[in-house]
Amino acid sequence: MADDKQSPAPATAVGTADVITPVQETTDRPQPVNTQADKAAKFIAEHGEVTFDYEEEKRVLKRVDMRILPLILGAYFFQQLDKSALSYVSIFGIMEDANLKSLEYSWLGSILYIAQLIFQPLAAFLLVKLPTGKVIGVAIICWGTCAAVMAACTDFKSLLALRFFLGSFEAMIAPSCLAVTQMWWRRSEQTLRASYWTSMNGVTFIVGSLVTYGLGHIVSTKIYRYQTIFIFCGCLTVIFGVIFIIFMPDSPMEAKYLNERERIIAVERLRANQMGVASRQWKWDHIKETLTDIKTLLWFILIVAISIPSGGISAFGNLIIKDFGYSNFNAILFSMPTGAVQVFMIVGSAWLATRLGRKGVVLTGVACFPTVGTIIMLTVPRTDGGNKGVLLLGYYLVQCFAAITPMIFAWSAQNTGGDTKKKTSSAVMFMGMCTGNIIGPLLYNTKDAPMYRPGLIANLIMFVLVGALGLLIPMYLLLLNNKHSKRRVELGKQAVIIDESMMKRTGMEDSKTIELEQNEHAQRSVEDDNGLNDLPDLQNEDFIYVY
Template sequence: MSQQEEISQSKHQRDEFVESIDAEESGKPTRAVHVDDGRKQNKALQLIEEVGYSTTLTPENNKRVLRLIDLRLLPILLSIYFLQQLDKSTLSYASVFGLVEKAHLHGKMYSWLGSVVYLAQLICQPLVAYLLVKVPLGKFMAASVLLWGIALSCMTAANSFAGLLVCRMFLGMFEAGIAPAFIAVTQMWYRRREQPVRLGSWYAMNGVVNMFGSLITYGLGHIDSSVFEPYQIIFLFFGLITVGVSAAVLIFMPDSPMTAKFLNEEDKLVSIERLRMNQQGMESHEWKWEHVKEACLDLKSWLWFCLMLTISIPSGGITTFGPLIVKSFGFSALNTILLNIPFGAVQLVATMGGAWLATYWKMKGPVLALLCLPPIAGCVMLLRIAHDASHKGPLLAGYYLISVYPGITPLIYSWSAANTAGETKKKVTTGILIVGQCVGNVIGPTLYTTEEAPLYHRGLFSNLALFCVLFFLILSNIAYLTILNKKHERQRVAAGKEAKMVDYSMDAVEAAPTDKEGVPVQQVANDNAFKDLTDMKNEDFVYVY
């Protein structure tokens, strides 16, 4: 279909939109239940008004624009997250190459080097939420990458607990906005159907880091230097690479679909129209305190918090002590690094497999519950199997079963992102979720101590209990979302609408119904899509399980 045909086909939609805008200016009522000055509230409405029309979304132009978006955004997001996870993992790699001995770490000193990163992220979350509303996303991400690269490079000169602690604190501060920014990017660019796989893809870099990061570290560990210790070479190498990548992020990362230079005018309109059925708005730089209040009073926000807290406590401990746990099975330092490669492969498969299954089922809750089972089995194996040379194989198998847990975190991200609307509320809710993650990652390493080697009973038993709690929290969240959908059905009936509303944001574009003129119904049926309404205030919002 040509651009001219698309414009002609959507003429009645265009006229309806312009009439709605004129009605707002003159004070006349519009079809939307919630009347708001959309042009001031949302950049998407501003662009549509400036152009004079909104385009028609078809399977063809949707596929073409989605490919353009993926080719531009995913390499940037994957690279940044790969480096972030690699930079965080440098501590555990360095521990294998003598950091603990050279820096004279004892007691819980090493544990606190793992925890302080997340403590710093926790403290910074309110500021991050505000900046993500007020500051262009691309510029925010570039600055974050540059500053954390500098902080990691500075760890090369740190040779004591105090120096390492300060550097790790700054590393956490500058990394604090990365995950919230990535969630914001996913909400801004992708339909709800597309979000699990995209969120999963960048989070899957955890597994890639454990595979290739281990290989790179294995190589760096063989460098014979009279100036630097092996662990110092690791810090300097990855820190300088991160600083270099920040320049690429500044140049190539767009701030929003409306300002993206790699999209032409028609493609920008398609990128906007793709998100209409999400009912989440797109871009607004106005901080709304009513959204903050709703996010803080919304039970959903605290369910996300509890879910993320519960998964992050074992995550923090295993991330920091994983290589030491494997080493305790009786392997050498270099073999321990190599045996971390299958751990990463399992993470990669679990993360992308879970994202694919959530997309296929159109549900995230049941997939999350399913992903809890292998880590439970793995913890039981490490607790019950004797730690001796004859049981290395079963112990490794248990450790690899635990490594399924990283597939859980991105699905919680995606579940929260898909069920929250309103620009400020989205950022505040994400902040609450990240706070839960940070608290969990602070607590996690403290459940393990080097003195407990090689069994680490306290840490593993705590992890087992938390995976079980997580399973029941997931079921509770599904029940609450069901209650909210029933509430919105009653609100739609009160507003004179149909009680049941099909959520086409979870379907392929070609599955959406069309009117007698062939125009997809979702293009003209939802006035609230870009009004920057919260999910609670928008009766057209459908919660996904």
């Protein structure tokens, strides 16, 4: 099944899926629903199903985008800002002021991801059992406090402890942003939404560099410059955390800013995802399927491979630019285009994957850019500050790797069904990300300056591996789709079904297809619809994997 592929559709059609299928409005007494079903199924059973048209759903989607998207954009921005503050202050004498040795600085980069790795299972459990909005908001306040308190740390041990606590609370944010994306948007909408919040990595580079440039000029005999930066970033994060708790709903069923009809539409439109919305039930069979799912293992390897260079470049990026022959402040200014490159590549590659309907191919294509950039940085000589422009070009090409991580997240999320499995699968993915980010900074050492050859060679190998996996994984997904097709035939269903969740509402050329889909969907009750029965994807024969 092509991923995010567009198909034309008539604007007058009505319904709950991208084929725009109608659901009969009912005035009957609420029907009982399987106690193991998703919370959304119970919500629809209690409130009744409704008929709505494209324009009405479009208004609901706009309201979701206007409220939910800015909040998760801000959450991801601030966690990236606080996490990256160590890189910003690296060229302002933190190693001298805090008496850090070369490997101690590397450990400050790795310890944050060690904490995230340890706390990912707990994050998955909390996201299933507790209200999502409240959990995220509290986590933001806690890590913002840690970032601010870090200003009081003036030696390796205290910095290490605070970076560990910072990582512990930040362990919540990335999987929760992914969970929110799965909870509020169709699969056809998730790729771009995920690219928006992950592009905050690039925005952080720009804003963080400007803030660091400005605060770095503050000279005080009572406080180090790196302490000023920590205080500023931490306090802003705490303020945003309070705002997040006030305005972020826990699920579409509990979104008080929507009226009852809008909440029903927000839930109904997600039924075609075949992924569920929120169950608040921890299911061990989902855990078992996650741990035995081959595609989860493949994505784990993929995310580790790209996170190794990500961790190293993130921690040592400004130092690498400085060693091209730039001064401290010029190194900050020249790191700003890095953010623009990342934003362009993240959003651009997501758009291209949506357009082509093939994430694997796009992912492989993106991996070519950092591969070329790394080769440039390894082969171009650095003599007396010469070749700055070429080296800087190589560094910017390497930064294109930022587009790969969000694509892996979206690809994995779109191919996982069942609430507990979605959360635990996300936890596995982020544990892989943490593992790579732990390893990455340790491959670099200030003693290897200015070439940093061991780290760059390791990165080159990882980029090539990522490109290869981008071509291999779709082959396995094709096998899974064939397996589900055979299973549907055994159960008396159609072998080929339309994946409504991956279509656009711009219309379908064949109106007869719409009519057939309407008739089929109209007969499908909430109880019989696998999309809201909280089934893991391997057990749901109606689940279609996207390439």
